[in-house]
Amino acid sequence: MIELAARVSNSFRKTWSTTPDVVSIAPGRVNLIGEHTDYTGGFVLPAAIDRHIVVAAKRTNGSKVTGYSVDFDNIANCPVGEYDPEHPVEWFHYVAGVLSELERTGHFVPGFCFSVGGDIPIGAGLSSSAALEMAVLTALEGLLGIRMDDREAALLCQRAENDFVGMNCGIMDQLISRMGQRDHALLIDCTSLSVEPVDANLPGYSWLVIDSGKRRGLVDSEYNQRRSECEQALAVARTLFPNREIRNLRDVSSDALPALRQVCDDKVYRRLRHVITENERVLKTVDALRRRDAETVGRLLYQSHESLRDDFEVSCKELDSTVETLSQTPGVSGARLTGAGFGGAVVALARTNTIPVIAKAIKETGAQVFSIKIDDGVRLLEVHR
Numbered sequence: 001m002i003e004l005a006a007r008v009s010n011s012f013r014k015t016w017s018t019t020p021d022v023v024s025i026a027p028g029r030v031n032l033i034g035e036h037t038d039y040t041g042g043f044v045l046p047a048a049i050d051r052h053i054v055v056a057a058k059r060t061n062g063s064k065v066t067g068y069s070v071d072f073d074n075i076a077n078c079p080v081g082e083y084d085p086e087h088p089v090e091w092f093h094y095v096a097g098v099l100s101e102l103e104r105t106g107h108f109v110p111g112f113c114f115s116v117g118g119d120i121p122i123g124a125g126l127s128s129s130a131a132l133e134m135a136v137l138t139a140l141e142g143l144l145g146i147r148m149d150d151r152e153a154a155l156l157c158q159r160a161e162n163d164f165v166g167m168n169c170g171i172m173d174q175l176i177s178r179m180g181q182r183d184h185a186l187l188i189d190c191t192s193l194s195v196e197p198v199d200a201n202l203p204g205y206s207w208l209v210i211d212s213g214k215r216r217g218l219v220d221s222e223y224n225q226r227r228s229e230c231e232q233a234l235a236v237a238r239t240l241f242p243n244r245e246i247r248n249l250r251d252v253s254s255d256a257l258p259a260l261r262q263v264c265d266d267k268v269y270r271r272l273r274h275v276i277t278e279n280e281r282v283l284k285t286v287d288a289l290r291r292r293d294a295e296t297v298g299r300l301l302y303q304s305h306e307s308l309r310d311d312f313e314v315s316c317k318e319l320d321s322t323v324e325t326l327s328q329t330p331g332v333s334g335a336r337l338t339g340a341g342f343g344g345a346v347v348a349l350a351r352t353n354t355i356p357v358i359a360k361a362i363k364e365t366g367a368q369v370f371s372i373k374i375d376d377g378v379r380l381l382e383v384h385r
Contacts, residue, residue, distance in 0.1 A: 012056040012115040015068045020056035022142030026135035026378040028120040029127045029176045034282040038170025041191040041248030043282040048180025050373040053131040055139040057114035070117030097164030098136045101156045123215035125339020130173035133157035134378045180377035206352045211368045214318040214343035233272035249275045274311035298334025305336035314341025322346045329361045
């Protein structure tokens with residue numbers, strides 16, 4: 001973290017020939033379990049990780065926003081207040097989206113310059129986009145001398161991604177990047193936005209992330225189609241059970257599945273079944289973590305992957321192959337795809353003393369394994385106003 005922050009800060013000094021006023025750092029995340037349940041009002045169990053996006057920024061006297069990407073080695077800019085969702089530099093869309101939403105909430109956006117860089121693998125399902133959004137917002141909070149409510153900050157960044165970038169994500173990624181707690185996953189109720197820390201460190205075990213190497217672009221993928229299918233399932237449930245209060249799919253229980261199967265299109269039914277059973281798996285995982293029951297946690301991870309593969313149909317051969325390899329490797333309790341799917345990463349729970357064996361087995365498949373530390377949420381490292 002410190003090395004990354006130093007690299008971005010040094011880039012800022014070199015690029016802009018001055019020192020930054022603020023340096024913000026926002027974590028990526030791994031979702032331990034609870035996939036495609038956030039935008040349906042359900043439960044999720046993400047953890048902030050020790051991979052980050054850093055933004056170093058300085059207020060200027062002009063009326064332009066200009067930024068340099070350390071990773072892409074390019075510069076993007078726009079006049080303050082003129083934010084274009086078709087801007088030719090793709091990473092700048094997330095920056096502009098946050099600035100646009102910040103102005104909509106009544107905050108003044110000054111001219112400023114910035115440098116940005118990170119060590120979150122892009123497209124690996126570890127939420128580099130939400131980390132970028134949150135790092136930008138937090139840097140602006142530092143420049144303006146304000147501190148937004150955590151949930152309002154997460155909702156602002158979600159709107160930036162939904163309405164400006166065009167990705168209909170739920171609230172999970174932004175909320176965990178903002179509110180993550182070291183050594184703890186957060187049980188998030190995506191209806192009430194309540195957050196409950198859960199100790200995710202099991203003695204003798206480590207959480208691993210395996211980058212499959214398969215990249216996906218969510219905006220151009222079937223992600224938005226899955227959300228539409230969930231909305232269709234919600235409409236069917238409300239019609240079938242008019243006397244029940246069904247705010248979202250969280251309010252549909254597994255005992256309703258037999259009746260829903262009779263009236264739902266098969267594809268829509270399978271999407272619904274995944275969401276309902278995944279919510280149940282999240283709560284069971286929380287219970288198992290509190291009991292220090294690694295075997296049960298692992299079994300639930302495998303069940304989640306099977307449901308994502310068969311019912312929600314968001315897996316791919318690379319992810320399936322990685323999970324299969326892990327299931328046959330000694331020391332692995334469980335594994336599943338993490339993130340939206342269609343590529344990206346797998347999360348696994350494994351005995352710490354078997355990591356070298358696991359890394360060797362994974363390397364032979366062409367994927368990359370790394371252990372993670374569960375980290376805090378976004379923070380300001382430097383403020384010089």
